[in-house]
Amino acid sequence: MLRAAAAVLAASLAVPAHAAASSRHVDPDAIREARRAAGEHFASARAISHYLDARRAARAGDATKLVEHLRLATTFDPESPELALSLAEALADAGQLDAADTEGRRVLELDDRGPSASGADVLLGRLAAARSRPEDAARSLRAAIGIERALAAQGETADPDAWRFLAALQLDLRDEDGAYRTLEDLATVIPGDGSAFREIGRMLLDRREPGRAERHLLRAVQLDPRDLEAHRLLARAHEALRRDPEARDDLLAILKVAPDDERALLALGRMAVRQGDVPAANEWFHRYVRASPDVAAAHVRVVFQWLEDRRGAEALAAARAGIADAGPDERLRFAEGLALQELRRWSESAEALGAVHSTSGELFVSARVALADSLSHTGRHAEAEKALEAPLAAAPRDVRLVTTRAAVMVRAGRPADAVALLRRTVAERERGGAEADLPELYVALADALARAGRPADAIPLLRGALGPRPRDEELLFALGAAYERTGEVELAVAQMKALLVMNPDHAEAMNFVGYAWAERGERLDEAERLVRRALELKPRSGHILDSLGWVLFQRGDTRRAVELLEQADALSGPDPTILEHLGDAYRANARPLDAAQAYRRALATNGDDELPGERGKRRASLERKLRELGGRATR
Numbered sequence: 001m002l003r004a005a006a007a008v009l010a011a012s013l014a015v016p017a018h019a020a021a022s023s024r025h026v027d028p029d030a031i032r033e034a035r036r037a038a039g040e041h042f043a044s045a046r047a048i049s050h051y052l053d054a055r056r057a058a059r060a061g062d063a064t065k066l067v068e069h070l071r072l073a074t075t076f077d078p079e080s081p082e083l084a085l086s087l088a089e090a091l092a093d094a095g096q097l098d099a100a101d102t103e104g105r106r107v108l109e110l111d112d113r114g115p116s117a118s119g120a121d122v123l124l125g126r127l128a129a130a131r132s133r134p135e136d137a138a139r140s141l142r143a144a145i146g147i148e149r150a151l152a153a154q155g156e157t158a159d160p161d162a163w164r165f166l167a168a169l170q171l172d173l174r175d176e177d178g179a180y181r182t183l184e185d186l187a188t189v190i191p192g193d194g195s196a197f198r199e200i201g202r203m204l205l206d207r208r209e210p211g212r213a214e215r216h217l218l219r220a221v222q223l224d225p226r227d228l229e230a231h232r233l234l235a236r237a238h239e240a241l242r243r244d245p246e247a248r249d250d251l252l253a254i255l256k257v258a259p260d261d262e263r264a265l266l267a268l269g270r271m272a273v274r275q276g277d278v279p280a281a282n283e284w285f286h287r288y289v290r291a292s293p294d295v296a297a298a299h300v301r302v303v304f305q306w307l308e309d310r311r312g313a314e315a316l317a318a319a320r321a322g323i324a325d326a327g328p329d330e331r332l333r334f335a336e337g338l339a340l341q342e343l344r345r346w347s348e349s350a351e352a353l354g355a356v357h358s359t360s361g362e363l364f365v366s367a368r369v370a371l372a373d374s375l376s377h378t379g380r381h382a383e384a385e386k387a388l389e390a391p392l393a394a395a396p397r398d399v400r401l402v403t404t405r406a407a408v409m410v411r412a413g414r415p416a417d418a419v420a421l422l423r424r425t426v427a428e429r430e431r432g433g434a435e436a437d438l439p440e441l442y443v444a445l446a447d448a449l450a451r452a453g454r455p456a457d458a459i460p461l462l463r464g465a466l467g468p469r470p471r472d473e474e475l476l477f478a479l480g481a482a483y484e485r486t487g488e489v490e491l492a493v494a495q496m497k498a499l500l501v502m503n504p505d506h507a508e509a510m511n512f513v514g515y516a517w518a519e520r521g522e523r524l525d526e527a528e529r530l531v532r533r534a535l536e537l538k539p540r541s542g543h544i545l546d547s548l549g550w551v552l553f554q555r556g557d558t559r560r561a562v563e564l565l566e567q568a569d570a571l572s573g574p575d576p577t578i579l580e581h582l583g584d585a586y587r588a589n590a591r592p593l594d595a596a597q598a599y600r601r602a603l604a605t606n607g608d609d610e611l612p613g614e615r616g617k618r619r620a621s622l623e624r625k626l627r628e629l630g631g632r633a634t635r
Contacts, residue, residue, distance in 0.1 A: 047077035054086070063094045081107050081116035088123055101127050115159070118147040122161050129169055141166040149189060158189050164196040168203060176212070183216070187223055194223030198230040205233060210240035221253070228254050228261065235267065242536075244271060260291040266301060273309045274539070281305075285318070289325070296326040303335035310540040310571055312342030330356045334367050341374060344573040350374040365391045369404045381412035399437040403444040415452035422448055439469065443478040450611055455485040473503060480512060485611065489516055507544065510534035515547040518554050527551050542572025550581050558588040574605040576618055583625065592629050599626050 054069035070087040077083055088103035100123065107120035121144035128137035144162035152158040163186035170179035183196050197220035204213035214237045220230035235250035248271060254264040269284035285302045292298035299322025306315035319336035326332065333355045340349035353374060356367035368391045375384035385408055392401050402425050406418035422445040429437050442465040446458035462479040466472065480495035493516050496509040503509075514531035517523045531548045538544055549564035565582040572578055583598035599622045606615065 044076045047073045047080065047083065050076065051083065051086075054090075058090075063090070066090050067094055067096075079110060081111035081114065081120075084110060085116045085119045085123070088120065092123060092127060097127055097130065113147060113150065115147075115151065115156075118144045118151070118159060118162060121147065122165060125162075125165055125169075129165075129172075134169060134173060137169055138166060141169065145185075152189050158186075160186055160190065160193065160196045163189075164199055167196065167200050171200070171204070171212075180215070180219075183219070192223055194220035194227055194230060197223065198227060198233065201230070201233050201237070205236055205240070208240075210237040213237045214241070225253070226257050228257060228264075232263065232267075239271075244275065247271065260287075262288055262291050262298075265291060266305070269302070270305045270308075273305055273311065273314075278314065281314075289322075296322065296329040296331055299326060300331045300335045303332075303339060307338060307342060310342065310542070312339055315339035315342060328355070330358055330363060330367075334363060334370070337367070337370055337374070341370065344377075346374045346377040350378065350380075359390070360394065365395055365398055365401065369400050372404050372408055376408040376411045381408055384408045397434070397437075399440050403440060406444055406448055410448060410451050415448055418448040419445065419452055419454075438465065439472050439474045443474055446478050446482055450482070450485050453611075455482060455611070458482040459486065471502060473499060473506065476502070477506070477509060477512075480509070484512075484516070489520075492516065505537060507534040507537040507541070510537075511541075511544045511547050514551060518547065518551040521554050524551060524555050528555075540571060542568040542570075542575070542578065545571065546575075546578045546581060549585065553581065553585055553588070558585055561585045562589055574601055576602040576605045576615075576622075579605065580618065580622060580625075583622075587625075587629070596626060596629050599629075 050069045050073035054066050054073065057063075057065035057069060067087070067090050070083065070090050074080065074083045074087050084103055084107045088100050088107060091097075091100035091103060104120045104123045104127070107116050111117045121140045125137045125140035125144065128134075128140060141162050145166065148158040148162055163182055167179040167182040170176075170182060179200070183200065186196050187193065197216045201213040201217035201220060204210070204216065214234070217230055217234040217237055220227060221234060224230065231250050231254045235247040238244070238247035238250060248268065251264045251268050251271075254261050258264075265284055265288035269281045269288060272278075272281035272284055285305070289295060289298040289302065299318065303315050303318045303322065306312075306318055316336065316339035319332055319339050322332045323329070323336065333352050337349045337353035337356070340346075340352060350371060353367050353371040356363065356371075358364040358367065368387050372384040372387045375381070375387060385405065388401055388405050388408070391398070392405070395401065402421065406422050409415065409418040409421065422441060426438065426441050426445060429441060442462060446462050449455065449458045449461065459479070459482050462475055462482055466475050466479065469475065476495065476499045480492045480499065483489075483492035483495060493513050496512045496516075499506055499509045500513070510530045511534040514527040514529075514534070517527040518531075528548070528551045531544060531551055535541070535544045535548060545564050545568035549561045549568060552558075552564065553561035562582070562585045565578065565585050568578050569575070569582055579598045579602035583595040583602065586592075586595035586598060603619060603622050
């Protein structure tokens with residue numbers, strides 16, 4: 001606790017000036033008795049020195065040295081409860097629970113009623129909870145609350161930790177009302193302080209329990225209407241509960257206290273984007289940029305808000321407005337390049353990204369990855385690979401660079417080279433224990449195998465990758481897609497349904513299952529429910545809109561299908577699957593000219609997700625449909 005550290009520092013200030021310089025031998029027992037008689041406690045110079053070294057180790061993140069110096073500090077000053085508490089807390093943070101428990105109990109022997117005693121009881125309560133001993137935990141935390149109440153009665157400011165940890169324990173035990181009463185008790189000891197309610201709300205939000213968090217956060221802002229972080233967390237809870245009007249009110253409450261709060265202004269702009277209110281979004285973003293000390297960085301964040309909603313045109317306008325406002329900042333040219341990629345204007349995107357001349361750092365790597373992607377989409381594969389040479393030399397372990405290089409090879413018609421590259425990289429990372437990179441590399445390798453005409457080889461590869469990481473959602477989804485590519489549609493759907501048991505909000509898995517059923521004309525009611533839910537989660541996804549349009553087409557609602565498929569085409573740009581669906585819907589609505597135009601656009605488009613064999617089948621299907629239209633398509 002901070003109070004323990006403050007007490008240690010205060011003790012250090014109480015050391016007489018001559019103490020550090022004295023080199024005479026003294027009897028420590030005599031000094032101890034003298035201190036007891038005087039009712040005072042002075043820290044030794046060596047204890048202070050080691051305590052300060054411990055603080056430096058803490059700032060450097062060196063847990064081992066932190067514990068080592070605190071042990072030495074308590075050796076030179078064994079009667080300091082503050083030092084003993086600091087050591088106990090450091091031991092707990094280092095995972096040495098038994099040693100932390102022993103040191104915590106020693107604190108209570110040194111001081112059974114002061115701030116250190118309260119801190120020790122809180123620590124012992126946390127240790128008992130970690131060991132699944134809730135009764136012992138509650139007993140220690142209630143003892144700490146008793147000490148804090150007594151300190152508050154003496155005019156000291158109570159520390160809310162004991163109440164907060166007890167409430168968290170009660171929530172873990174599903175005693176919702178008990179936790180609320182605990183925090184209300186704290187409000188009587190520290191009137192107007194809603195911080196404990198706020199922190200419990202934050203904890204529940206982090207656990208993805210916004211409904212439970214809301215009650216505590218509402219009470220936090222009632223107790224302290226000027227607690228901006230509580231309002232911010234409440235907005236998060238309301239957004240997670242899909243109650244945007246209330247979330248908007250929470251953010252506006254922040255602006256009443258702090259009119260130029262950047263985070264609130266940006267969040268209001270993001271909310272307006274999600275609701276499709278472009279004028280309101282632009283107004284909020286304008287205020288956000290004006291309030292920001294770094295104008296260029298603020299413009300970049302605005303561009304990314306538009307890009308997150310797949311609004312390429314608005315993102316491009318925001319990037320160019322930023323360049324006009326802040327000058328040709330490289331971050332803005334990078335954002336401009338990404339906006340042009342969203343619009344599939346590959347050549348222009350490559351030009352913008354080529355203007356980013358950084359030679360190191362995150363911007364350098366990200367810009368080169370995006371540049372290589374744009375160049376390869378325009379058929380400039382050799383230039384794309386060359387763009388990756390410098391960042392690969394500087395950051396050879398960056399997984400984005402490896403997967404982008406593999407994608408460039410695939411587009412260049414060299415999928416076997418991509419497979420070899422990814423296999424080598426996977427082997428290197430497995431030997432080096434780079435666990436975090438492996439799922440993405442395995443997924444890229446499975447895709448490269450499919451594009452090399454070996455989709456069946458991806459299935460054992462992904463099963464093996466899932467062995468040590470059975471709940472990895474990226475791998476689970478890739479395995480479902482691999483089953484579908486080999487014609488095992490039932491297995492693919494079963495795999496995606498299993499993924500949805502793990503994560504009921506996995507929009508891509510919902511869309512996959514709904515579309516698979518729609519393709520077969522079965523379970524259309526359930527398919528529509530799934531796809532609509534996926535669309536709630538990702539309302540600007542062209543592919544999910546395409547799935548919903550196709551479900552409605554299969555149900556015979558061809559007029560509404562046309563509307564949705566036109567929206568999907570506008571969002572996704574030229575995509576052969578969406579265009580073929582759109583042509584079919586036009587045809588069903590007796591619009592042969594529009595149908596023929598959609599089919600011809602599909603013939604002129606190569607889909608990024610299509611395998612070579614699929615491309616040939618689609619071309620044959622489109623040419624047959626154009627022949628069937630015959631004269632009707634030219635009248």
